[in-house]
Amino acid sequence: MITKTEGIVLKTLKYGEADLIVTYLTPDRGLIRAFAKSSRKTKSRFGSSLEPLTHARIALWGKEQTSLSKITQADILNSFHPIRENYNDFVYVSKLAETLISFTPEAIPNIRLFAFFLNILNIIKDTDLQGSTSLHIISQIRLLKHLGFAPRLSSCGRCGGMSHDFYPDAGTTLCPSCVKDPRHQSKPFVKISNQAIHFYSHCIEWPIDKSNRLKPNQGTLAELSGILDRHVSFMLSKKLMTSKFIENRGTASKRQ
Amino acid sequence: MSSGVVDDLITELTRLPGIGRKSAQRLAFFLMGMPDAEALSIAQAIIRLKDKARFCRNCFNITEDEVCSICDDTRRDTAQICVVEEPSNLIVIENTKVYKGLYHVLLGALSPIDGITPERLKINELIERVKKGGVEEVIIATNPNTKGETTAQYILQLLKPLGVKVSRIAYGLPIGGDIEFADEVTLSKSLQGRNQM
Ligand SMILES: [Zn+2]
Ligand SMILES: [Zn+2]
Numbered sequence: 010m011i012t013k014t015e016g017i018v019l020k021t022l023k024y025g026e027a028d029l030i031v032t033y034l035t036p037d038r039g040l041i042r043a044f045a046k047s048s049r050k051t052k053s054r055f056g057s058s059l060e061p062l063t064h065a066r067i068a069l070w071g072k073e074q075t076s077l078s079k080i081t082q083a084d085i086l087n088s089f090h091p092i093r094e095n096y097n098d099f100v101y102v103s104k105l106a107e108t109l110i111s112f113t114p115e116a117i118p119n120i121r122l123f124a125f126f127l128n129i130l131n132i133i134k135d136t137d138l139q140g141s142t143s144l145h146i147i148s149q150i151r152l153l154k155h156l157g158f159a160p161r162l163s164s165c166g167r168c169g170g171m172s173h174d175f176y177p178d179a180g181t182t183l184c185p186s187c188v189k190d191p192r193h194q195s196k197p198f199v200k201i202s203n204q205a206i207h208f209y210s211h212c213i214e215w216p217i218d219k220s221n222r223l224k225p226n227q228g229t230l231a232e233l234s235g236i237l238d239r240h241v242s243f244m245l246s247k248k249l250m251t252s253k254f255i256e257n258r259g260t261a262s263k264r265q
Numbered sequence: 266m267s268s269g270v271v272d273d274l275i276t277e278l279t280r281l282p283g284i285g286r287k288s289a290q291r292l293a294f295f296l297m298g299m300p301d302a303e304a305l306s307i308a309q310a311i312i313r314l315k316d317k318a319r320f321c322r323n324c325f326n327i328t329e330d331e332v333c334s335i336c337d338d339t340r341r342d343t344a345q346i347c348v349v350e351e352p353s354n355l356i357v358i359e360n361t362k363v364y365k366g367l368y369h370v371l372l373g374a375l376s377p378i379d380g381i382t383p384e385r386l387k388i389n390e391l392i393e394r395v396k397k398g399g400v401e402e403v404i405i406a407t408n409p410n411t412k413g414e415t416t417a418q419y420i421l422q423l424l425k426p427l428g429v430k431v432s433r434i435a436y437g438l439p440i441g442g443d444i445e446f447a448d449e450v451t452l453s454k455s456l457q458g459r460n461q462m
Binding site: 054 | 282378379380381382384410411414415418419439446448449450
């Protein structure tokens, strides 16, 4: 049976001699993986339509229940090529894609998540380089919120009181009196600055374009990025590949 | 009789790229049906490969010596280095007989989402080669896909300060095809990379 839908390519995996397994985010079937025969051959009829981030109208063959349908057609709606051509944008968008894949169960339709991710790609594509670092962090915060996994940093997660101590194992900040709870005593925590809390709260509350007008300093962004990484690593019990990549690249550029 | 030895072989074969459990089973049963001498000669070829073949000290091409036959060839133009992802890419470029310079094999391509970081590739070794001097042009011939492009851009960042000319193989339409079947990205890339006639 052939089904038609649209999808955004989140990830591709080489398979066999010249095939690919493509991970798509679709509005009506959620996160799915599909198989593209001979797609790595230079004369493949798929052309560039299976490259990461491509938004395409796709036709899939196979029973809907089977995990791996076959892609029979992919017509590009938006290639998002400018993102792929910008090294930093692509690395950070890969992080968003990996976050999405890691927190989203397969084959659960989610139109809002699809629309949200498509919107992020459009905003990043249209943003000039200067604003990009803060935009990457804002997008990550909004995505985690969308997925229901954003940490609570604005106030103590138990009593709502003031706190600057983030406990990754609780996914929230906790104030000193609530930490008296033996479950949280002696657990590792991270101190967060006022600026980071302020910027984060703003991002949680407001849409991306509004937060993107704020100009947080690099230190605040780096601080938040570190906290989000710790939070995500704790939730997933593993570090994101893209987080490792970004850290590693840091040391690579220092070396030269 | 236990089928432990067959299972072992099937498990081992699934380590190969593109070989799933089913293909591995088919291969294992095929090997069982083969004459002993033929099956053993496959095994021995693998042993010899692992025993003798290694990566060239300079360019990471496959060789049986310290240095590969291309690096060792004095007729090659040492001012040019062509950067490819895999030794198999080097072979197809060699087959064109158009290129007379040297190579550098990265042994992969960068991919943030798969955790393929610069450290896992032979990028630092490339930079060191260029720093040693004598190289005028680095031609980046990584694959014309996202991973290849990401790798090309990363290498460009590192090579820029070294003052060497860096070029990228041209993106274009596959010969023998029809323009109307080309997708927008391929077509716009080949328009950007057009040549004067
Ligand atoms: Zn409290
Ligand atoms: Zn060599």
